[in-house]
Amino acid sequence: MKKYNSIELLIKLQADVRQMILEANYLQSTDPGILLQQPVAGKWSVIQVLEHLNSYGNYYLLAIERSLLQNKPSTGAFKPGWIGDYFTKLMKPGENGRIAHKMQSPKDHRPHSHPDAFPVLTTFLEQQHYLLELLERAKAKNIGGIRTPISISRIIKLKTGDVFRFLIAHEQRHFVQIENTLVAVRGTTNKYPATLPVM
């Protein structure tokens, strides 16, 4: 298993979270009608995707905050566990932004059909800032030694470094879905201008 410098890993994860904050800021300036529209009946709207992510944030951010209270100082290194690494790789979109394995969401994480657009976006952004803060706190901690219980079964505890990794990979995966949803709803890509290649 690849061994990471734990601080560098946390800095990289913070950069990933900031990228999603940027994309959520673009969504804030998008017509709410577009954000609430389902591409086809039964498929999620952009807001439903975000609500799905918020439901995980609700659980994981508190769970991580609680586990980071443990007094185990950073060792400077982090080695993923095999389950955590497997989950992360399963979730993470490929370099080309492709989703390799389709998945079904668990029932208790399926969003409502017509939530209000802005509160969902606001909650998402608040959660991402909270996540940045937790990643910052984690720099002083042993993210391999401290374990966090996962949402499927609280009995299973994974290394907190892995929980960060798959939580963020899961968000990245759904941001690919958000981009695809926007294309389907608008019929054209009007993707976040900041991520266009430099001329």
Next chain:
Amino acid sequence: MSDTILLRQFITAAYPLKDEEMEALLTGWQPFECRRKTIITAAGETERYLYFVLEGIQRGFYIGNDKQEATIVFTYAPSFSGLADSFLTQTPSKYFMETLTNSRFLRKSYKEIEALMNQYPNIQRMVLYLTGFILKGVLERQIELQCFSAEEKFKALLKRSPHVLQIIPHKYLASYLGIDATTFSKLLGTVRL
């Protein structure tokens, strides 16, 4: 370390400090690197660090309605970087800072800079002096944005910083001037400097 030498040269040229003050100021900077198109600080965050750019180009930008981006500022070596207003006031930023190219920095936390300013009045004066020049630049730019035509803004930029044409992608320069990218390339072809 040669990176600190660059910082020393920059400060020496900017403001006179006594040896003791200079040594205190130069200690404890952390090297920090990131790839191109990395968000260094996001809107809603409070800037924790003062950055000194060793390599690369960065820009601050605001996301307006309807996905309109406004480029607020560019930074490149050798100079300080980061969201200056958020850093100095320790309040959340309204805009983003990103790298446009692979970048290398030295950085120092707000707490450390604050402690230095408390201990050495001269370092505080230096920060005030440099902030004053930032403010002067910002207000001059405000005048240009409000009173100048597209062509005048274009000319003013090239007079002040002609090298940016070579190092910064033109779409960002257009966004910085608040003009259309096509207008910018037209001006580039027609305006004689």
